[in-house]
Amino acid sequence: AGAAVVMSARTYADFTTQASFEIKKCDVHKLDDAPATEVVLTREEGLQYYRIMQTMRRMELKADQLYKQKIIRGFCHLYDGQEACAVGIEAGINLTDHLITAYRAHGYTYTRGGTVKEIMAELTGRRGGIAKGKGGSMHMYTKNFYGGNGIVGAQVPLGAGVALACKYQERNELCVCLYGDGAANQGQIFETYNMAALWKLPVIFICENNKYGMGTSVERAAASTDYFKRGDFIPGLRVDGMDVLCVREATRFAADHCRSGKGPILMELQTYRYHGHSMSDPGVSYRTREEIQEVRSKSDPISMLKDRMLSNNMASVEELKEIDVEVRKEIEDAAQFATTDPEPPLDDLCNHIFSNEPPLEVRGTNPWTKLKSVS
Numbered sequence: 001a002g003a004a005v006v007m008s009a010r011t012y013a014d015f016t017t018q019a020s021f022e023i024k025k026c027d028v029h030k031l032d033d034a035p036a037t038e039v040v041l042t043r044e045e046g047l048q049y050y051r052i053m054q055t056m057r058r059m060e061l062k063a064d065q066l067y068k069q070k071i072i073r074g075f076c077h078l079y080d081g082q083e084a085c086a087v088g089i090e091a092g093i094n095l096t097d098h099l100i101t102a103y104r105a106h107g108y109t110y111t112r113g114g115t116v117k118e119i120m121a122e123l124t125g126r127r128g129g130i131a132k133g134k135g136g137s138m139h140m141y142t143k144n145f146y147g148g149n150g151i152v153g154a155q156v157p158l159g160a161g162v163a164l165a166c167k168y169q170e171r172n173e174l175c176v177c178l179y180g181d182g183a184a185n186q187g188q189i190f191e192t193y194n195m196a197a198l199w200k201l202p203v204i205f206i207c208e209n210n211k212y213g214m215g216t217s218v219e220r221a222a223a224s225t226d227y228f229k230r231g232d233f234i235p236g237l238r239v240d241g242m243d244v245l246c247v248r249e250a251t252r253f254a255a256d257h258c259r260s261g262k263g264p265i266l267m268e269l270q271t272y273r274y275h276g277h278s279m280s281d282p283g284v285s286y287r288t289r290e291e292i293q294e295v296r297s298k299s300d301p302i303s304m305l306k307d308r309m310l311s312n313n314m315a316s317v318e319e320l321k322e323i324d325v326e327v328r329k330e331i332e333d334a335a336q337f338a339t340t341d342p343e344p345p346l347d348d349l350c351n352h353i354f355s356n357e358p359p360l361e362v363r364g365t366n367p368w369t370k371l372k373s374v375s
Contacts, residue, residue, distance in 0.1 A: 018042040019312040023246045029229045029236035029266075035253040039245050043314045046305065049091065049244050050315075051323050053083040053302045056107045058331045059116055060275070063106065063123055063137075067279045071339055072123045075150070076137045079107040081274040084301035085208055086111050088247020089176060093255050096144065098166065100159040101178040103138040104208075104273075105148030108178075112145035116330055120338035128341045132348065153179055153186035156205070160192045163203035163264075174202040174258040176251075182213025184227050193231050193264070200263035204254045205231065207268045208241065214277045215286040228268035241269030242299040272299070347372070 020040050028034050060080040066072045079086070086107040089099075101108050109119050114130050122129030122140055130140045138148040146162060149155035159177025166173040183189065184207050196203050207227040211218055218225045228236035235257070239250040247269060254265045272295045276283025283292070309315045350362040350373040362371045 014313075015043055015315065016313045019308075019314060021245060021308060023243060023249065024240045026246070026250055027228065027238035029226075029231075029238075030233075031235045031237070033253075035237070035239075035246075035249040039249050041245060041308070041314075043309075045091070046309045046314050047319075047323070049087050050302070050305055050309070050320065051327065052087050052111065053244070053305065054324060054327045055116060055330065056080075056083045056086065056110060057302060058327050059106060059110065059119065059334075062120070062331050062335050064275065064279070066120075066124065066335065066338070072137070073125075074136055075103065076123070076279045077104040077277065078275040078279070079104050079273070081295070081301075082208060082210060082241070082271045083107060084244040084247055084304075085206075085241050085269050085271055088241075088244045089206070089251050091244070091248040092251025093174070093176060096171075097173050097255075098144045098146065098159075098162045098175040099178070100146040100155045100162060100175065101148060102152070102155055102180055102183065103148045103150050104180070105138065105140055108145065109140040109142060109148075112142045114140065114142045114145075116334040117337050120331075120334040121341050124338040124341075125343060126338060126341035127344045128337065132352075133344045134349070153183035153188055155179065156183070156186075156189045157192045159205075160196050160201055160203055163196065163201040164199065166202050167199070172259055174204060174255060176204045176206060178206045178208055180213060181207060181209040181211070181218050181225075181227060182216075182221070184209075184230060185222060190230075193234055193266075196264040197231075197234055200261065202258040203264045204251070204258060205234070205264060205266045207266070208271055209268050210271050210273045212273075212277070212286065215281065217286065226268075228266055231264070231266040234264050234266050236266040236268065238268045238270065241271030242295075242301050242304065244301055244305055351375075 018040055020038055023037055023039055025037050026035050057080050060078040067076050090111040106119055118130035122131055123137055125133045127133050138150045141147045156177055156179055159175050163175040209227055213221050228238040237250050240246040250267055254267055257265045350371045353373045354375050357375050359372055359374045362373050364371050
């Protein structure tokens, strides 16, 4: 009890305000330079990254629970285990930059400015959802975030289009274009590489390699698993995607490359998902429980950041526990809202097809059913 009193009496002045860390070296392709291996983390940044990653983790675990209770239905792909990718990327770019990803999108919707309440309500198909309850798990959007996209690999050419707009409008912005190892063998990705390189588009192509495309390991799916070299004529980096600091430094490096007019760059983030591919996949038929447990115990992104902060006197155990309690409450409140908020009425079904058009009639499931669309 005495120790607890002493800990609670510590003031913020007692903590280290910043510390340097040695991080894993990136593998590079067609680059003379590489991201820094010695980086600085401030206490403020550490606490911020910790809170965001914890929120994402808890949000996904709550989604898992609601899905099993049949409150969330349909497609649902969870991001737990990969939090360092989203948080590291966002720390390396600006909110005025653009981002597009595949269907494992809940985490990015949050880092791009969506609230937990809006995301949870979207998952349960309610009116207060981020897409008014009409998008669900795979189709969430916010400013400068062009969503989850349900078709494998289809977001990559779209991301290059966003990068073309950035270049055309001369706003010194870039587009981060994410896809998984499962999409990496798609033809449209290589077509996009070609156009992006020809037109020197400010795009960071990021392959989130979580080792399995659905239930197929990368070794069984790809003749070359060096995804960072797949751009051939486009420079590339292979990054430890479980370390938020590695991802942050690599993203900063890639962003500088794009902003200086050198064209596209490719990043492969080596990461791991704890859940199956989607909620219909238990995730243990093609990999062992021991494998998942080993990654959790040795490379968990949240534990890694927490250990760094505690061992360098950048935070106290109590302070981090306090964050955990606040995060849990936020998730519980959001889940409460997501289960009590009303569903959108049928009259809203066809609204927002166009952004600025006079109201129009939309045919329903048969020629006699008429619905109205309002912009």
